[in-house]
Amino acid sequence: MKQFIILFVLVAVCGCKNTPAGSEMKELNVQLKTVADSISGLMSKYHYNPEELASEEYIELEGKVQELAKTSQTKQEFVDGYNKLWTEGPFSHVRLAKMEQPADQIANYIDSLRVGDQSVSLEWMNKTALLTVNTMMGVDTQERVFEAYQQIAEKRTDTLIIDLRNNGGGTFAGIPLIGHLVKDTTDIGMFVSQKWWRNNSNEPTFEDIKNLQPWKGWSIKTFWQDVQNNPLTRVQIVPMYPHFGGPVYVLTSNKTASAAEFTTDALARMEKVTIIGQTTSGEMLSQKMFDLPYELQISLPIADYFSTRIGRIEGKGVNPDITIDQSAAKELSLDLIKGEKLEDTMAKVQEKLSNKEK
Template sequence: MKKLWFDAFALLFFVLGTFGNIWVEEKRNGYSIVYTSMDSVNIKDYDDYFKKGIGEVVNFFNTPYKNNFSIYIHPNRKSLDSTWQKDWGLPDFKSQCWMVASGISEKLDIISPKTWDSLSCEHHYADTIGTYQLIKHELVHVFHGQRNKSPDFSTTNGIDWLVEGLATYASGQCDSTRISEVKKVISSKEYPQNLNEFWKGNSKYGLSGTMVMYIDDEFGRTKLLSLLRYNHLMDVLNELEITEEELIGNWKYFVEQLNVELKTVADSISGLMSKHHYNPEELASEAYIELEGKVQELAKKPQTKQEFVDGYNKLWTEGPFSHVRLAKMEQPAEEIANYIDSLRVGDQSVSLEWINKTAMLTVNTMMGVDTQEHVFEAYRQIAEKRTDTLIIDLRNNEGGTFAGIPLIGHLVKDTTDIGMFVSQKWWRNNTNEPTIDDIKNLQPWKGWSIKTFWKDVQDNPLTRVQIVPMYPHFEGPVYVLIGNKTASAAELTTDALAQLENTTTIGQTTAGKMLSQKMFDLPYDLQLSLPIADYFSTRIGRIEGKGVNPNITIDQSAAKELSLALIKGEKLEDALAKVQEKLSNKEK
């Protein structure tokens, strides 16, 4: 046995020989990962699952793990079998093909997930949701073992349904498919009459999982946590102050009332997030885990589909990131991109007026082919009328698609990198935020199609956003009016304009909702919008959650008045004082 210490990297490498393999140990906060050199390239991907799973288990119980533990990643089935033979005292034991992992108080053993396609008959690493839920299932066993009188569950009596049902329920494996199976078992009157039978047969995961779901719903999470110490059925029933017959009867009624449709939708939302969200790390955050739990609770309540949609969107008003919305499907997601690419929103999107030699260009949305056309036409008129000064009003602009490109393009003198979109592929392989150096060798994205953009931004780790000069060029002073409704593509535009020397931004900090979203279809004619890419400005970095600050801060309702005063030549201090006085008088 040989140990190598690298204190500078806060890593402990533990090397030993097993079947000719070299094992390495890396310590984390609360757990260690032990793996062979074969898996060195996979550890970051696996650790994303481990960190998220541990966080969700802790959040589920609202209690941390009691002890540190180890996660052993076995390179093959022979290695896993050898461990189980020793741990279980069964020297001739050979695992069945579906068996890939186990968890007890001190450790989790798992065959390297990327080998499952060849070493397992049921599990596939490409099934990201299934892979994650299996890992989380075993992490629940670890948590349970650390609180049970039998840390390895070897001396439990009559609570197999609780051990496995808890892991099934808390991991998210008690999904709509399993609930539907249990409903069929109940309707056919083939459900078990005693708890020992719950962990038997083809429906054992669903039966046991829904029993724990019922206990959680009826008795509460604190009571459920208190059951983890017991290793005997009678102790569990006494803690709940209920008979076995009463427990099964109440469970039956509970399952019969469950809304499988809404549970299906909630599970599908979770799956889409895991598959398409731009940064897996954010899905491991305490805020997201808590919100996802609330969504699952919402889905268990008897209600209409519209009530669920409204409740979901209300939860997300305080969500950890923007651009998430649930809605009834108007048309399939695949058709929406084509619709947006040809959408014309009407003349109300852009207005242009003159105040003497000052042009007031109001852009209310970045959506619409005609909005782009109106912006091009506005700059033509601005040049034709020999305008001295330009005011661009984005205070009510909540974003859209590409109308910001000409809005910026007619003001830049030189080709300018303004930022980059960042997809899941970047965060899968990087922990650092991207900078301009990371995009300098990339071809900038070009085009006007949201359908093409959505594909490209997901296919590439980084998407370079570069603005080229457009003509006619306006080079006079520019004032950009912004407020807390200025969002998404309008924030990208605001930030890009703020890079120009002749531009002054006035108003309030923008909304801080700068992500790129895409729509995905859900079961039962619902549709989810979720963010597929983050955005980082070359000037100020990430905008999401922070917004773009103005050069001059004033209540957004007074931004126009202040800009006109400055255009007239008033000193900033004097103009601000006058405007502030008017605002104060209005409040009185």
């Protein structure tokens, strides 16, 4: 009898402990469903093209998100699961995270952000300059690109290699990267907001922007406001001093993304530029952050981008002039600078790559 009473007490105690946990879990799943619904609402309100939200792929993903909200046992599990689902999503630039600061403060933060020395490096191999740009983010990245071109001019550099293989994008550092290479004012593309697709079914072309004033500035806060308020935002590059007129080789990989892609595309239209490596990521949209309930935050795309050269980059990427594994792109460019024939250096590099795989 005594053993039975002890067992009964243990069961009762365990049952009492489990009840709050079950209640808390139910409350969490209700909260996560609220988050999922809020994301859907924001997507409908701000996504650049409502038609893409009617696709089977997007609707199926929405269903998976709702199911994830029902089954996640922690907020972090939901965040991780959501981002994993979106790695195979129908478009890029969607990411869920815990809120570190309110969304309306993030633009100010980005506008003043300094990312450090690792953003840009410049080195020389005889009369060839290797300019590595690892991000387009940061006020100091822009400054370092300006400074790099000044040094390139002072050293009377013959040839320039621009390495964008590890550049996942950012903000405006691509502007001076292009500006010091163009001889004439050049329209490179346009950002396309929901206001365009609400009234048009055709993809925009240069004819649609030729009478618009080009967007000017260095503020992501201003850019986000303007790109949402206007159907089309014209992107035009103005020549910058000092101008570099020698041959340029741009190295790319499948990690070259976002702002690094419109930079690659802009450079690719110049006769003196050769793109070497892999097709870029195909993730060329403009995103903005929005606050969600329960201290979460979502970034989602508010504008698409169309190049005046190749059209839409999202989902396609920018193709290189010479396709080679990104790990061999630098070596191949240096061989070409030395005067080796393309077919000879390609054969040599391919043989090295094959030997590595063995």
